[in-house]
Amino acid sequence: MGDIQQTITEDQWRQTKLIWDYHLMGHELRPAEVAIGLGSHDLGVAAAAADLYHRGLFPTLVFTGGNSPTTRARFPRGEAVHFREHALELGVPDAAILVEPAAANTGQNITLTRDLLADAGIVPATVLLVSKPYMERRSFATARKLWPDVEIVCASEPLELDDYVKSIGDERLVVDMLVGDLQRVIEYPRQGFAIDQDVPEDVHAAYESLIGDGFTSRLIGA
Structure with missing residues (x-):
């Protein structure tokens, strides 16, 4: 301390x-078809997602999130846009990243990303959900409710x-x-x-x- x-x-x-x-869910990391980086005030989500991409755990990464009162000043162009830019700086190729820029809550993070992926012809059976450490359980519970046919594995920055x-x-x-x-x-x-x-x-x-x-x-x- x-x-x-x-x-x-x-x-x-x-x-x-x-x-x-x-x-913290304590999930064992394993390869997934898609990773979803949940927008927030914490740019560590983008860094964690980039690290997991470089470790070969998934081919496609979606950043999702618009703005909230707590993030508008830090990420004026929207959470997902800034997260994408940070991931690009960390070496994730642009072709591997999709952006969902409208979600205003965790439920919309899940449903709008699901729709975005479907529009791109991607219907995953396994999803790696990347969030702030203390948001793992809530994001897991939300995804299991709204996307029950997908296997969800949670990950976050290892802090x-x-x-x-x-x-x-x-x-x-x-x-x-x-x-x-x-x-x-x-x-x-x-x-x-x-x-x-x-x-x-x-x-x-x-x-x-x-x-x-x-x-x-x-x-x-x-």
Whole structure:
């Protein structure tokens, strides 16, 4: 943890680590017909996707995402467009990349990418879903709901929690984001957006405790 601990306590850090570990699916990487890089504030998604492409895990890479209030300033031309540019800088050939520039949420990331691929004559049976580390479980649950006939394998930049906090530069914001994503894992199945995911008791207790401590800026409706 070192010098990154500035505004959260040891106990809050322990709770955050429980939630971080829960969000990671722990899938074993294997070749897929297509990879999908989910747009967000985190350019590490594009870097991870580029690395996996160079490792020969897939021939076609789709970046998906328009803008959100949290990404408009950083990626003014849209998340997918900027992610594509970063992947090109990292040596992924232009011919291997498709761009879906309109999605405004994870459900649209999945459905609009599925439609884009179908228009290109690609109907994959296996998809490698590349996201922020703490978004693996939510993206998996969303994809399984909306694209149930496809085998989904999740991947993300291989970072430990403290390294991810350093990459973002704001430990309190990271806790807020982890809590917010867990809320969506819990709530979205009831709204028809995702399949159910079992949440262990200790993870749920950590979630409730952190909400009680005010880590609420990324909750639905916040």
